[in-house]
Amino acid sequence: MVAEASNKTISVTLRVWRQAGPNQPGSFVDYTAKGLNTNMSFLELLDVVNDDITRQGGEPIAFAHDCREGICGTCSLVIDGKPHGPHRGVASCQTYVRSFADGAVITVEPFRARPFPVVKDLITDRAAFDKIQQAGGYISVRTGAAPDANANAVPKEDAELAMDAAACIGCGACVAACKNASAMLFVAAKVSHLGLMPQGQPERDKRVLAMVNTADDLGFGSCTNQYECSAACPKLISHDFIARLNRDYIGATFRSAFTPASANTGGGA
Numbered sequence: 441m442v443a444e445a446s447n448k449t450i451s452v453t454l455r456v457w458r459q460a461g462p463n464q465p466g467s468f469v470d471y472t473a474k475g476l477n478t479n480m481s482f483l484e485l486l487d488v489v490n491d492d493i494t495r496q497g498g499e500p501i502a503f504a505h506d507c508r509e510g511i512c513g514t515c516s517l518v519i520d521g522k523p524h525g526p527h528r529g530v531a532s533c534q535t536y537v538r539s540f541a542d543g544a545v546i547t548v549e550p551f552r553a554r555p556f557p558v559v560k561d562l563i564t565d566r567a568a569f570d571k572i573q574q575a576g577g578y579i580s581v582r583t584g585a586a587p588d589a590n591a592n593a594v595p596k597e598d599a600e601l602a603m604d605a606a607a608c609i610g611c612g613a614c615v616a617a618c619k620n621a622s623a624m625l626f627v628a629a630k631v632s633h634l635g636l637m638p639q640g641q642p643e644r645d646k647r648v649l650a651m652v653n654t655a656d657d658l659g660f661g662s663c664t665n666q667y668e669c670s671a672a673c674p675k676l677i678s679h680d681f682i683a684r685l686n687r688d689y690i691g692a693t694f695r696s697a698f699t700p701a702s703a704n705t706g707g708g709a
């Protein structure tokens with residue numbers, strides 16, 4: 441049965457972080473939005489506010505978005521102090537106006553972390569994640585065509601775990617939620633989804649060392665087991681993957697110390 445659309449409307453005040461550019465001072469500015477359909481998404485609410493601002497000759501609020509359906513990881517809002525807003529397991533674009541009370545004052549900020557500098561208003565530069573990914577988040581062995589992959593038996597438990605890790609959309613909410621701005625959940629997801637597959641074994645050690653060391657070099661902090669990362673993750677990626685990452689990293693570190701560099705590409709069990 442299809443649920444009927446609600447005609448209920450509410451009014452809210454958005455308290456939005458406005459910042460003209462990188463290294464510019466920023467401040468919160470209030471915008472009141474009236475007559476909002478409660479089935480509107482949070483990004484549509486920003487669209488409505490931007491229409492009003494533009495009509496009045498102002499500069500619209502800059503915010504990042506692409507798919508608007510929880511796939512791309514582009515939307516990156518801290519809503520009322522929480523990356524992606526009040527609900528677990530959803531991105532900002534999947535948060536709806538019905539989550540807020542009539543008359544609510546809602547604070548909207550960009551992700552805050554030194555490796556994610558603010559570009560403008562609510563947009564941050566998350567190219568640091570691309571650099572981590574480029575350091576080792578790939579496989580370069582020939583995997584053949586689809587029938588070859590199907591012939592390569594993978595234990596069901598490993599396949600399901602790999603799929604759980606591959607759900608990471610690289611949004612950066614884990615970093616924004618962590619008091620240390622640690623990228624460990626992101627790195628753990630990327631390392632694990634390849635490391636659990638047979639195709640990921642030849643470069644497993646090289647991959648984990650390169651990705652963790654790149655994250656360190658880029659200024660992301662260490663994990664101190666607060667687990668705010670997995671609580672904020674829109675894909676509910678478990679912090680158990682961080683334990684798996686640590687095991688991989690320690691094993692790879694030992695093996696690299698006792699193996700000639702040219703032979704150091706394999707991985708442990």
Ligand code: FES
Nearest residue numbers: 508512513515533
């Ligand atoms: S806009 Fe793509 S995940 Fe939100």
